Amino acid sequence: MESFVHPFAEGLSLLAHLLGGSYGLAVVAIAVAVRLVLLPLTLRLAEQGWHRQQRMRALQPLLDALRERHAKDPLAYARAAQALQKQHGITSGLGGGLLVSAVQAPLGIGIYAAIRQSVAAAGSFLWIPRLARPDFLLALAVAALTYAAITLNPAMPAQMKTALQMLPVLVSFLMVWHLAAGLGLYWAGSSSVNVLQAALLRRRVGTRGIDAL
Structure with a gap:
């Protein structure tokens, strides 16, 4: 594990040196850079997912009819629904998501481990007095x-946002509140690109009909 983490730690130290010795800024820069490199792929997958959702919405009356027809045979309904989706070119879309996870997982593990090692002796950043300790703000x-x-x-869907958005918001708050601020900064940098991706996706698909979903 040490040999795997060492290049990440060295890269983080070098970047911090180039940025005036700021480990905090180096962590944010790495997080944003990694997500921006993956942004074309993740944005394309998100757009494909949105269009898949719209096609599924259009098929809903047919799916409801199939569910009623096969009310006593769930397996038959599952096969019929799968055939209907295939007929309309609707796939699960899991392949692209697995590819992104396969790329992000080793990077995330290496970078997180490197940050954990480096911030122990790191100083302050912005309002954060010590990157090795959690920060409420x-x-x-x-x-x-x-x-x-x-x-x-x-x-x-707009009617689900209020109910569903609070859980990940609460989870992210509790996780970062209990992590070293250096790791929290990586999360913040990555989350900022998530906001950019959501805004770009919204612009790509257009606002027509979004609020009615």
Whole structure:
């Protein structure tokens, strides 16, 4: 594990040196850079998911009819629904999501471990006195970014946003509040790109009909 983390730690230290010795700024820069590199792929997958959602919505009356027809045979309904979706070119879309996870997982593990090692001796950043300790205001900032990303996301029906958006907001707040601020900064940088992605997706698909979903 040490040999895997070492290059990430060295890269973080080098970037911090180039940024005037600021580990906090280096962490944010790495988080934003990683997400921006993946943004074209994640944005395309999000757009495909939105269009898949619209096609599923258009098929809902047919799916309801199939459910009524096969009310006593759930397996038959599942097969009929799958055939109907295939007929209309609707796929699960899991392949792209798995690809993004496969790319992000090792990067995230390496960077998180490197940050955990580096911030032990790191100093302050902005209002944060010590990057090795949790910070309440940073947790609030990450929660606000999470809320903004969910609010801007056109793929979530308007009537469900209030109910569903509070859980990830609360989880992100509690997680960051109990993490070292250095790790929280990585989360904040990544969340800021989530907001950008949601805004770009909203612009791509247009606002027509979004609020009526």
